Amino acid sequence: MDLLPTKHCISPSPPPSDVSDRSSSAGPEPRRLNNVCSAILVLVASLGLWSCGGDSTQPPPPERLPLGVHVLQRGAPGGDPLFVEAYTDLRRAGFSYGQFEIEWGAVELAIGNYDWKPVDDHVRQSLTWGVSLSVVVTLIDGEHLGRLPDDLRGQALGTANVRVRFARFLRDLRDRGRGTIDHIWVGRNVNELLEDDGTLSEDFRNAVAAGQDSLLSTGGGPDVGTIFSAGDEVPTDLVDYLEPELDRVGWSILGTDDSFEQELSSEELTARIAEVVAASTDLPVSIVETGFRRDSVNEAADFAKRLTEYLEDAPDHLEEVTWFALYDFFQSEAEDRADRIFPDDAKARSDLIDWLRICGLGDVSGAPTEVWTVFADWNAGL
Secondary structure (H helix, E strand, O other): OOOOOOOOEOOOOOOOOOOOOOOOOOOOOOOOOOHHHHHHHHHHHHOOOOOOOOOOOOOOOOEOOOEEEEOOOOOOOOOOHHHHHHHHHHHHOOOOEEEEEEOHHHHEEEOOEEOOHHHHHHHHHHHHHOOEEEEEEEEEEOOEEOOOOHHHOOOOOOOHHHHHHHHHHHHHHHHHOOOOEEEEEEEEOOHHHHOOOHHHHHHHHHHHHHHHHHHHHOOOOOEEEEEEEOOOOOOHHHHHHHHHHOOEEEEEOOOEOOOOOEOOOHHHHHHHHHHHHHHOOOOOEEEEEEOOOOOOHHHHHHHHHHHHHHHHOOOOOEEEEEEOOOEOOOHHHHHHHHHHHOOOOHHHHHHHHHHHOOOOOEOOOOOEOHHHHHHHHHHOOO
8 A cells, every 4th residue: 555645736727628538738838939039049048148948838837735625416417507517616726626425325225226326427527627536425424324225224334244235335436436536435424423332333444344355356446534523632542443444544624513613713723634634644644524614704714724824834644635515505405414414413403504504615606705715826826
């Protein structure tokens, strides 16, 4: 396993004319000087007034740590225009990847019965606009187990049947991605459920290991990681326990309290991210969720500025950062997510809905905010 991170140069150029070629342009060809210009340049150089190296190519784009954004499904291309515009916006603002979530049981409804449409829609836009994908599979979602296929419901994660089926699902997901998926994150904020449950922790670790082994034995593919939430304390013991089965470690660091009010200031949240990254050194690290409530647009933009300043000199093992989310959630979208995460807690559900309605880089209509502009400028090297 190569533990050395690869940082990408980001180019916020328009999409290539041939969408099957996802490589970025290297810039314009050096201009050929005509005979008159050549003579003038030679004369000027001989007089010692100018020097000319003969290379008029544009400077390369700045090397930036990859920034991505969590993208909602919002219907298919040809349906809700905001979903189609999402990847257009990502590319134009220089973001290098889009991230989205799926539930295993919402894609594999039962054995042999699949609904790949949500994944296919993201893959299609990824190929069109030349941005890669990061996929979160919510086998665990905070304090709850994720949805399993109907014919597996009620079975423990540690059973052989669940492990075999989940391993096959990850292979199918990789193949469905057509080379666009860089990372698969198995579980979100898993420490909220696993930290005090040794049996479930072992079952989860075995399921992840089965998926990892299955990918490696069939040609490899996306890196596999797990997302931990970083509250007041880092779950060091659980991270150490799961790390042998992972390619990378992901962190959710939002700086909110139990009511999803902003608990940490922009300065404190940046410091918290730096602290967690510094403590995670054995594997490559990704910040898979971060963001800031836009109750105060100025403070949210200040956090974005502080974050990009930190990224200028971040440790090499930090490989990428994902903002949650691209746009503010519609009310119905926020309710759907809150129902899934807090099915039995009405207050937490209401608090999460309020937060989702003001968490985006763009507002609910898709219009960019000041926070969006900070990241777009940084991606462009401004």
